[in-house]
Amino acid sequence: MKPINPIQLKQLIEASLFVLAKPLSVKAIKETVLAEFSVSRTRIQETLDELQQDYQERGVQLVKIASGYRFQTQEILSPYLQPLWQDKSPKYSRATLETLAVIAYRQPVTRGDIEYIRGVAISSHIIKSLSDRQWIKVVGHKEVPGKPALYATTPAFLDYFNLTKLADLPALTDAASLQGLFDKVQVALDESNDDDSNDDHQDDDQQVNDEQNDSENSSDTTTNELDDVDKETVDVVKNSQNLTH
Template identity: 55%
Template sequence: MKKIKTAQLKQLVEAAIFVADAPVSIQRLRDTVLSDFTVAERTLKTVINELTLDYQPRGIQLVKVASGYRFQSVDALSPWLSKLWQETAPKYSRAMMETLALIAYRQPITRGEIEQVRGVAVSSSIMKTLTEREWVKVVGHKEVPGRPALYATTSTFLDYFSLSSLSELPNSDAFDEMAKSIDSTSSLKVLNEAPSEVTDRATENKQIKSDTND
């Protein structure tokens, strides 16, 4: 195994994360671009922290999401950067976002439990879309008659919405004051505003990353 100078290591890590088509974890860096070198995990983390600081005042930032590290544009620049694309960002129905929010906040949860909270049936197309996008997956079956599937979010969901863990989801307690002033059946609508905001931001970031890779 060869040694590598800190300056070269920093360049290699920066380039690897930049050209990757998905977030890159420390383990993946060690198994791929750094496989020929002796690099302690602590040293690698230090280099990544230095890169993060280097990019803080710039238009592109190095951020950590669930699957690893990636470069993405600063949120505040999105109104202007969005003009680079003629097509509009994908829009998702309120029913889909309500379903996704329930899975995110109450996972693991069955389809029947989602329908019970929403008060309406969850269409098969919604569940199909969420699973095809790999935002949710079946993680088991509830031990009740019929053994319905239990759904939970995935690391792809976290990556897409620029989250490193579920703990970064807006705390439902923050909506308590607003929820008190509306009908209990509307409380869920307030809760769903948070994931909607994250959707817009993450979509824009994903578009920037896609254009950079091209």
């Protein structure tokens, strides 16, 4: 194994994080770009800590999230960076945001659980949209008749929202933090929906129809299956400002 000095180590780790579009863990760094060098995980971690300090007051920060470390812009600079992107009209309603909130705060939950908490039926299009973003996945099946799928959030959900664990989610009573979280969801869903321009109009029409039905139809789910859930999550979301179109 080849030796590597502190300057070279920091440069190599910094360059690796810069060029890769996804987070890198200490383990991944050691097994890839540093595979030929004699360097411990402790030394890699210490170097990452130094880099975090180096970037603390810069426009770009090195942050730790669930799956590792990555560079990102300072959140406070976001309003000034918006002109770099074209304006995109929102295509997803409050229903999508509420559904994601219920799954995030009450996971694992079934579709019936979500419908009961929100008080309305949920369209398949909403579940598909969140699944396509890889923010939710099926983690099992509930031991009740029909064995409905249980949904939970994914590591990709944590990564996107700069969370290392679910406990880092803002408190349900913190409306401002929830607003920021949902604003970010809205932007991401809009960007994702623009990727397939040929199919967008049909999908958007279906989304609108589904979500209109979602807001009009009441859920048929019975309460005796849902002793462990409540409506606090969606109540807070509904009381937050500017979560609609």
